[in-house]
Amino acid sequence: MGLAPAAHVLYSQMRFNPKNPEWLNRDRFVLSNGHACALLYSLLHLFGYDFSLDDLRNFRQLNSKTPGHPEFELPGVEVTTGPLGQGICNAIGMAMAQAHIAARFNKPNFEISNNYTYCIFGDGCMMEGVASEAMSLAGHLKLNKLIAFYDDNHISIDGNTNCAFTEDVTQRLEAYGWNVIWVKDGNNDIEGVAKAIEQAKKVTDKPTCIRLTTTIGYGSLNEGTHGVHGSPLKPADIKQLKEKWGFNPDESFVVPQEVHDLYQKTIDSGIAAEQEWNALFSKYAVQYPEEAAELSRRISGEFPANWTSKLPVYTPADAAVASRKLSEIVIESVHDTLPELIGGSADLTGSNLTRWKEAIDFQPPSTGLGTYAGRYIRYGVREHGMGAIMNGISAYGAFKTYGGTFLNFVSYASGALRLSALSGHPVIWVATHDSIGLGEDGPTHQPIETLAHFRALPNCMVWRPADGNETSAAYKQALESKHTPSVIALSRQNLPQLEGSSIAKASRGGYTLVEKADADIILISTGSEVSLAVEASKFLEETKGIKAGVVSLPDFHTFDQQSHDYRLSVLPDGVPILSIEVMSTSGWAKYSHQQFGLDRFGASGPAPKVYDFFEFNKEGVASRAEKTVAFYKGKHVSSPLNKAF
Amino acid sequence: MGLAPAAHVLYSQMRFNPKNPEWLNRDRFVLSNGHACALLYSLLHLFGYDFSLDDLRNFRQLNSKTPGHPEFELPGVEVTTGPLGQGICNAIGMAMAQAHIAARFNKPNFEISNNYTYCIFGDGCMMEGVASEAMSLAGHLKLNKLIAFYDDNHISIDGNTNCAFTEDVTQRLEAYGWNVIWVKDGNNDIEGVAKAIEQAKKVTDKPTCIRLTTTIGYGSLNEGTHGVHGSPLKPADIKQLKEKWGFNPDESFVVPQEVHDLYQKTIDSGIAAEQEWNALFSKYAVQYPEEAAELSRRISGEFPANWTSKLPVYTPADAAVASRKLSEIVIESVHDTLPELIGGSADLTGSNLTRWKEAIDFQPPSTGLGTYAGRYIRYGVREHGMGAIMNGISAYGAFKTYGGTFLNFVSYASGALRLSALSGHPVIWVATHDSIGLGEDGPTHQPIETLAHFRALPNCMVWRPADGNETSAAYKQALESKHTPSVIALSRQNLPQLEGSSIAKASRGGYTLVEKADADIILISTGSEVSLAVEASKFLEETKGIKAGVVSLPDFHTFDQQSHDYRLSVLPDGVPILSIEVMSTSGWAKYSHQQFGLDRFGASGPAPKVYDFFEFNKEGVASRAEKTVAFYKGKHVSSPLNKAF
Numbered sequence A, B: 001m002g003l004a005p006a007a008h009v010l011y012s013q014m015r016f017n018p019k020n021p022e023w024l025n026r027d028r029f030v031l032s033n034g035h036a037c038a039l040l041y042s043l044l045h046l047f048g049y050d051f052s053l054d055d056l057r058n059f060r061q062l063n064s065k066t067p068g069h070p071e072f073e074l075p076g077v078e079v080t081t082g083p084l085g086q087g088i089c090n091a092i093g094m095a096m097a098q099a100h101i102a103a104r105f106n107k108p109n110f111e112i113s114n115n116y117t118y119c120i121f122g123d124g125c126m127m128e129g130v131a132s133e134a135m136s137l138a139g140h141l142k143l144n145k146l147i148a149f150y151d152d153n154h155i156s157i158d159g160n161t162n163c164a165f166t167e168d169v170t171q172r173l174e175a176y177g178w179n180v181i182w183v184k185d186g187n188n189d190i191e192g193v194a195k196a197i198e199q200a201k202k203v204t205d206k207p208t209c210i211r212l213t214t215t216i217g218y219g220s221l222n223e224g225t226h227g228v229h230g231s232p233l234k235p236a237d238i239k240q241l242k243e244k245w246g247f248n249p250d251e252s253f254v255v256p257q258e259v260h261d262l263y264q265k266t267i268d269s270g271i272a273a274e275q276e277w278n279a280l281f282s283k284y285a286v287q288y289p290e291e292a293a294e295l296s297r298r299i300s301g302e303f304p305a306n307w308t309s310k311l312p313v314y315t316p317a318d319a320a321v322a323s324r325k326l327s328e329i330v331i332e333s334v335h336d337t338l339p340e341l342i343g344g345s346a347d348l349t350g351s352n353l354t355r356w357k358e359a360i361d362f363q364p365p366s367t368g369l370g371t372y373a374g375r376y377i378r379y380g381v382r383e384h385g386m387g388a389i390m391n392g393i394s395a396y397g398a399f400k401t402y403g404g405t406f407l408n409f410v411s412y413a414s415g416a417l418r419l420s421a422l423s424g425h426p427v428i429w430v431a432t433h434d435s436i437g438l439g440e441d442g443p444t445h446q447p448i449e450t451l452a453h454f455r456a457l458p459n460c461m462v463w464r465p466a467d468g469n470e471t472s473a474a475y476k477q478a479l480e481s482k483h484t485p486s487v488i489a490l491s492r493q494n495l496p497q498l499e500g501s502s503i504a505k506a507s508r509g510g511y512t513l514v515e516k517a518d519a520d521i522i523l524i525s526t527g528s529e530v531s532l533a534v535e536a537s538k539f540l541e542e543t544k545g546i547k548a549g550v551v552s553l554p555d556f557h558t559f560d561q562q563s564h565d566y567r568l569s570v571l572p573d574g575v576p577i578l579s580i581e582v583m584s585t586s587g588w589a590k591y592s593h594q595q596f597g598l599d600r601f602g603a604s605g606p607a608p609k610v611y612d613f614f615e616f617n618k619e620g621v622a623s624r625a626e627k628t629v630a631f632y633k634g635k636h637v638s639s640p641l642n643k644a645f
């Protein structure tokens, strides 16, 4: 309740049409301290969004429209929040998206994009490292259409913040390059809040934080204590509170007509603003038909027809290339056709190979290093911030976005990736250096558990392409995805172009690469180990007379969505299946009877020596295949796909 | 090379005995920018640690003592670093450990503990959120014996930091409550560095950061460019460099005698310091025998005999209790017996139940909220920082440490947990609210992939106890662990005390809870679903005549270490096994033929309704068990433990 007055001032001056919550140029609002969602739901109800009083009454009930934290799918809820620190980063992503749209599409007399992004965050968000990362970047990027409110209520669940959080927040934000305005009595100083917003809008080269010193549960008998942080007020407290504010204490969920009338003004002006914008855009379409067509297409989420013709295709005659490099070739090939593609990397551009040659950096023009129309984002060493910002860019609309880092450090961004999957933001992680094949950097950098982790995340594609065609397939699926994020795991080392791979086949998530009639065994594998499986298959036939088919399974999630018949044709009954992947075997029993992996940490050394050390070579695979064949000899072998339910 | 002069000044005045790198009161040094490890290995060689010139020559070779990043196991390497941001947090943990040891054991004329903790970190560390979290806490905690060097070289892999990192670092650190000293010519101003260290030691209420403005690759032909960041210098460059510094350009890995002599002084004075300390400690043992005995025991890592008698034991007659509460009861029971236990929580004390009643907070006395002798740490909302700090406390020695948060937010700390496992820091995560059973907070807070992730991490225990005895077993194993971290997943909701559970049985990681002769099926489960499996077993027998044994598997890692015979007695041939766990099924095929789980995100609502919605009730389990029995009827069923290799 300490926040309610400021939130009302904020919403009253915002520009949005509750009847069309997806209007591109609406002002955005993000509640980063998502546990305060009752406030947000009330605002959405009052400001005309599709939230009824019944919805409010069903607060936190199963399948209600008012869950315990705001969820992206709900009208007027811009992003799912709750995990602290994420929302402010999402807001920063949205402000970056807006800055880019404005720089790309605005023309003299046609201010197509000028919306503000607002956010409320609390002490909890400010303590989270992810917010630190993104807020530092926001200052660097001079995102002046970002206005955030810091709910300075001195309370977190552990009680007074003085037990753990005594930093000078204003000074810290100023160090990041933010403009900070302090409203000392956030509980009551309505006019101060309004003025602060006005002032913030006048600043042209910095994001603004309005620090609102408030009292949590203001007006409650327990105001200012953490007792009101997550717990409902007692009936007697609610009664005195209603009396204090002049409401009928015997009524609940009643909104007086005069209140509705007041809010209707904001709604009406929002509706009018959208109509004006539509009219402006119609004129714009006459004068700038190309730009208008591009923006309309991007808003629709549809790619240009035949864009997939840009995807590189390979034959076995082509040279062996590292899949991180194959990824770079895809980005280089498609970036012109897909102007909605905006991406970057958490500092490792030269290693992740995420930047096309002629890319312009996304930078404030004053830096001399780029412009806001630039499409390459220098995130700095900020993986988690990058992940959360990508969610914000994606939620803004009209973008496809990717970010690069080493696969192992996508884990730093677990919190953001989880929200991509939960909310259905189809962002793309370009995750290079995907195994012990990175060599000398050693076990601190060599993923073991990483793919198992991401594969266990619902609604997440985890691609590990084996060659050029599979890399093109991974990008095809990841780019066309509407509601599922992707992690694309890419090698540092060169991989040969495989006989039998194709974009179409790999796009099904898994397929038979080497077909063997009457196979004794099937080797199933991903990424850099697929060519090893092919080698081992030849070696087995030549030296042992064992016939080993090879299946490539670049993405579990996509494969799982194929028909049972198709999947059973790839992993049939009657043949033992051995998985080969140079990391944790966890999760592989779903597709195989026996697993060869690395259930320990890696080692520092030249990559080929490290592979040999762990026996990931044709002899090592062959000896395990032999044992598997012997073990299953004479036994009835059922496909792992056959299940009781 | 920009850092080398300062590093030499620093090491020359440090107090350590290279022949006994484990001396408790040694000064610690952490290289947070671990990719600069060539510098660290050289220092360790020069200052008498067990690093030969041959070791240096084998830099980044397989199984060498000089891997691509510093590893904890190596003499003189205090912590494994490389993943950016972690090392500075580890250093903060070490400084906290030192402050506690000093407050607990120092007596008039007996300064048993007074070591400094030094750290070098770079721009990359400063950009990482994890560092932000811990540095803010370090300022709050006024850790004056922490002296960190910020290598302000303006370069990261993406080139000049001005493309992404333009914040005012000095101002930010001052906002956190740090003392900042700027040495503007870090390349050359040896005296300035020495003076800065002296000054830092005089500050009594703040950690100090010495900002060293340096040139990366100073002296190289490419000095000041990111070309020297991770790549070796070219031979011609090395030659001119050696000539510039007065070395013979034709010699490599040669250290002149006069250099050795110089360093010998530091070594000698370190050896003398340890001898003095040993003498002091002998006198201390006479005057303060209890304290001396405690500290000696703690250094040895052995617990008091019979400490396990403090672990609570339950019978089925005892009340149903949430396992987070059972965890609190363990902490309450053992904290007196185990004074090395120091723990805290990332803000959620009242929800995680991590604090014993009479605990004193670990705080600077000036706050009036506790003392450095306090053993309860208020981490604030900083999960990742907490994880990395715990690693530092553990690496310091003489502590067992735990930290609490919701299970779902342990994922925020993936980077730190991975290093716990890799380095073998036996820290404990008290991870409450471990499933959809947390109810109303909804899918943003309900773990799905989390256990699969941690179980795929090598060398990590992931306990999910089902009742009181199993909670005691989890703590027994986690506390006694010397080289393996633990995540203990605990419920928000009440769990009944099970017939057939015991500390001894659960300590094996998995055991038969309900034995059925001629079982038709075995239900295998963890945590809150074990009692559900027991219920379903009764229901199956009563309504369908199906005999279902029940296995509880509280920790995969510990179970895997039991003998094959034991494991096969729990998961025998001939019986289909159905796993029941209300989260991702990934990884369960290792112990079961069929899986019932939740391979989607959860839902917001009262917990019992959410369980019913996903059919996690006795009817839902029973119907799946029935299908499983039918599916395997007449088939040969082999234990999932039987493997070809």
Ligand SMILES: [Ca+2]
Pocket (backbone or CB within 6 Å): A071, A072, A073, A074, A075, A076, A077, A078, A079
């Ligand atoms: Ca929405």
Ligand SMILES: [Ca+2]
Pocket (backbone or CB within 6 Å): B071, B072, B073, B074, B075, B076, B077, B078, B079
């Ligand atoms: Ca060591």
